[in-house]
Each structure stands twice: as C-alpha cells, then as structure tokens.
Amino acid sequence: MWELIALNRKKSIFVFFLMMVLLILMGAALGYTVSFWIEASSPVKASIIGGIGAFFVWLILSFVSYTMGNDIVIRASRATQITRESYPRLYNIVEEMKIAAMLPAMPEIYIMNDDALNAFATGMHPEKSAIIVTSGLAEVLSRDELQGVVAHEMSHILNRDTAFLTFAGIMLGTITVMADIVLRGTFFASQNRRSKMSSKNNSGGGNIIILLLIVVFAILAPFFAKIFYLSISRKREYLADATAVRLTRYPEGLASALEKISSSTTPVFAANTITAPMYIASPAGSNIEKEDLGSTHPPIVNRIRILRALQNGGGASYRDYQQAYSKYIEKGFANLIPESGLKENKPVIIRDASKEDNNSSQKKTKRDINDLFIADSGYVSIPCSCGLEIKAPAKFGVTDIQCPRCGKILTVPSITARINKAAEKEEGKRSFSSDEVLQYHRMHPGKWESVLCKCGAQLQLSPLFKSQYLVCKSCKRKIEII
C-alpha cells in the first residue's frame, strides 16, 4: 500500500539526515579528544577535521549500505544460498509468492543453520531482495505454513520495511562503534592530561567540561539511537500479516506457522539487537511477549487470533483484517490499514487448504539440509558401496580413507586429481589416455549418478558436484560433466 511505502521512505530519509548529524558530531568529538592525546595545537581545528572526516565516512557508509546492505546482514547471519536445483520445494514456494506479489525479480533465498524456527527478509528495494529461513523452519513447517511465512516476509519487502530496517540497522551499528572509539579516545586524553599537569593549556577548566560533555554524548547517542530503532512501529508486523494473507488467500497457513514458531523456545543463535526487528517473531526465544518499549514484535497470540478470525469469517481482504483488528486488539476506531487498502471493495475469498504431498522426499530432512551447508563450505562427499556417505573437507591431506562401516579403502577425489597432475609432471611422461577427454551428460540432475569410464571403472557423481571435470581413478582420463 503506497501509504506504507511513503511512510518508510520518509523514515529512511529522516534516519539518513539524523545519522549525518550524529556522525559529524561524533567525528568532531573524536577530533577534539585526539588533539588532546597527541597534544596538537588547536583542538577546534582538529574537531573540524574530525567532522569533515565523519561526513565522508557517512557518505561511504550510505553508499555501502545501499548497494551491499543485503550481503552484510546475510553474512552476519551465516546463511547458505539455495537454488532451484538444490532445494526445489523451498524455491518453488518463494516463486509462487513472487508471482502472487508481482515482485519484479526473484528474491535470493538463504537457509540459516539453526534449529530455531524463524525467518527474515532484507532488501533495499524489491529488485534486489533476499529471504532467509532457518533450517529448523524449513524442516518442520508444512507447505501452506511455509507459504504463509514466505508471504509475510515478502510483504515486508513490498512495504519497504526491509529497506528501512537494513539501512537503519547499519547506521545504528556504526554509531555504536564510533561512540565506543570516542569513549576510548576520551579515556586516553584524560590520562594524558593528568600526567602533564604543567602543560601550557591555560583554558583547563573549559576543556574538562567539554570533555565531560563529549563523554556523556558518546554514552547517550547509541542509547537513543537504539531506543528510536526499537520503537519503530510494531504495527508493521500486523500490516505484513494483512498483506501476506491477501497474497496466500489462506490465513490458517500463517496462523498455524506462527503457532509452531511461538511454541518453540529456542533462540536464534546469530541474532542480535540490530537484526532482531527483522525476524518474523522475536528471536529471543520467549513466548510471552508484552507490548512494552523493549520488545520488537507484537504478541504472537494477537496475530494468531486475528488470522483465525479471518479464516472463520471467510474473507481475507484488508477490510476484513481491519475489522478483526479493531475487534480483538484496539477496540474503537484505530485505523491500522491505510486508506488505499480499505478502499478495495472486491471480496477476497479464502481458498481451500492445499493437499500436502505424501511426497515427503521433497521436504528435506535435517540430513539433507546439513548436506547443503556442508557442500557450501567446500566439503567433498565420498560414497562407499556399502551405502555410507563420507563427508571430508576438500583439503584433507590424504588420498585414501577407510570407510568406517565396511572397512573399504576409498580415494578422496579432489586430492587424487591434484596428486595425479603432480605425478604426471614429475615423471615427465603423460598417461596414455590423458589427451582423451570424455563427456558425460547428467541424466538426473539433483541426484547421485554412476559414471562408467571407458576403461570400465565406475565413478560416482554427486548432485552437488560443481567442477567441470571428473578424473577416472584407474586410467586418469578426464571426464567432462555437462
């Protein structure tokens, strides 16, 4: 709804300029304290230099957060990207919602290695966004529930909540760090002064007061910034629920997902104060939430109540949501949904539950999800003929390992290839068949395949094998994987 987008844009601009002012002041403060530390001649000149430096820092920071804001937040959460091939079910669910939301581009999809049930989204604008889901969530939720969660996150992207939070989050982080630096600088400065009592500085009293002011400022600034950040309207969660339900046409999906999320008390490991508001439910793991200053999300119970009311009432339009909200949450005329949403007069009919696949192989087990993480960190998967899959780090050091189950000796592929190349170079002569490059077309992408080499040896090809060539163990032929 355009009112929400406009509001978020205004808030972003406000934060933009507020941070500029704060950073410049911090820079000036830093310059001032540094001048004491190195006993420079003019503290005023130093503070001006500090202020100008901070201005440039702010420019660079704004640019960086606009272009790389997604990546910074995602990397802080240690997530692995998934593709259509590596996790089709999740990819398809996101693509379905992308079509329903008419998002201009497909968001990147990541999984966080965490048993907690949670999800969040980042993205400075809808063309470049990302949705992150914990592995716990992907394992446990049904298709309708996962769809509800994805729709909720996509609503945040549509309403530009993610843009604002990503930007404000990075700014807040910077302010906190700079405040810390200023405080340390002041500490050193005061120590310096004490050791040089007979310094030529004759405006001693005034300087101490200024230093004190700087200390107070450095302590308070991050505190106020944090309060501002956390007091961001919790209503955005209700609004995202309303938009999500309009996308999925099935409120019960999101309702039961929220129920599952709230009943699990595991906190999210990688979450901190800055990323907390971005999650779908409070990542602190408490299932008792009060609507106070410190909480980033409204009570889940309320959200579920509204959604269930919608499901029973049979309509999922914005008007229906507003009605349920006014009835159960804020009795009276408090308008949650802005005008443009309330104007929609076409009734939004709720669809039936989708039949869950008895197709549970597509729903990945914990082991399969772990395989995704392992593949990402460069591990190599070695299958033994007894059925056991051994995962070894790519830089393992030895060529042969013994299968712990059946005792068979297996070769570690990547090492073998490298050692063979080295051996070839040493001997100066090349293997008789090294000029011959065979080709193998993958017949079942996403699954294990057996590759028969010309010499008769059988090789196993992993679905996650990303290199171009496979080297045959016996004849050392190169096999190109297409």
Add this chain to the structure above:
Amino acid sequence: MAMLLVMFAFILFVVLIVIIWGVAIYNTLVALRNRVKNGWSQIDVQLKRRHDLIPNLVETAKGYMQHEKETFIKVTEARAKAMGASSVKDASAAESELSGALAKLLLTVENYPELKANENFMALQEELTSTENKIAFARQSYNDETMFYNNKIEMFPSSIVAGMFNFKMADFFEIENKAEREAPKVSF
C-alpha cells in the same frame, strides 16, 4: 488593465495545474495497464511451463501404469489442444480441460504405490503441483491488477483522462474448472 493581467495569470495557473494533474493520471493509467499486461504474460509463462512438464510426467508414469491408456490419451490430447489454441477463449477452455485431465491422472496414480515412491516421479509431481499453484497465483494477481486498473478507468476524475486517451477496461480471467465443479462437496 492590471485586473485583466491578474485574471489572465490566474487562469494560466489553473490551466497548468490541470495539465500537470492530467499527465500524472495518464502516467498512472499507463503504469497500471502495463502491470495488467505483465500479469497476463506471467499466466502465459506458467501455462507453457506446464505444457513442457507433461511429456516427462506421462513417460515416467506409463512404465508403471500400463493399463491406464485412456487417461494418458486424454492428457496428451488436451495438451495438444491447449498448445494449438489461438484465441483467448479457446485457450482458457483448453487449459481447464487439461487441468481436469491432469487431476484425473494424478488421482489414478494414487493406486500405484510403486510409482508414487519413484524419485523421478516425485520430483516431477512437485514441479507440477508448484506450476499449478503458480498458474493460480498468476491468475490471482492478474485479476487483482485488472481490478485496480478498471477501477481507475471507471472512477471519476480519472475517467476523464481514460476516456480522452481511449484506455479500455481489461477482462478478468475466470477459469471454469469442470473438474473442480464435479468434485462433491461434503458438508455436515
């Protein structure tokens, strides 16, 4: 004389405002119309994707379900009809026929547990289910966009600009799914 000048300036000012407002509405209408077109092409993309998935599905299932020839024939025929349809009416009729045939096929598959357990088939079924969902959502978003667009055309004052530049209302995409109609609804 001065009075006349002031009046003239005032009228010019009003005319300018009207023109700017008109341009803004025109642009909004164009943007909405493009969204409708985009929504339509999304439906098209997903329908084509379904066409592409079907041969593979049929081949995989045929190996296990040798005695269900009519079901396969129905699906293949419906698919050919859908791919060959030219007008929008024919296309939507053919597509709903295809949905019905596919639904029957998938229902029959329930009787063949070996087929259901086949890895390949399960992956294909996931893709097919997802494509059906995507068709439904593409239809849904197309209809939503059409509603916005039609509202803008019909309502005053944007109706003036719409009339001037000949913006036509868009049709809603209503699929008549006979298979859905036939399924009995049990209520207590």
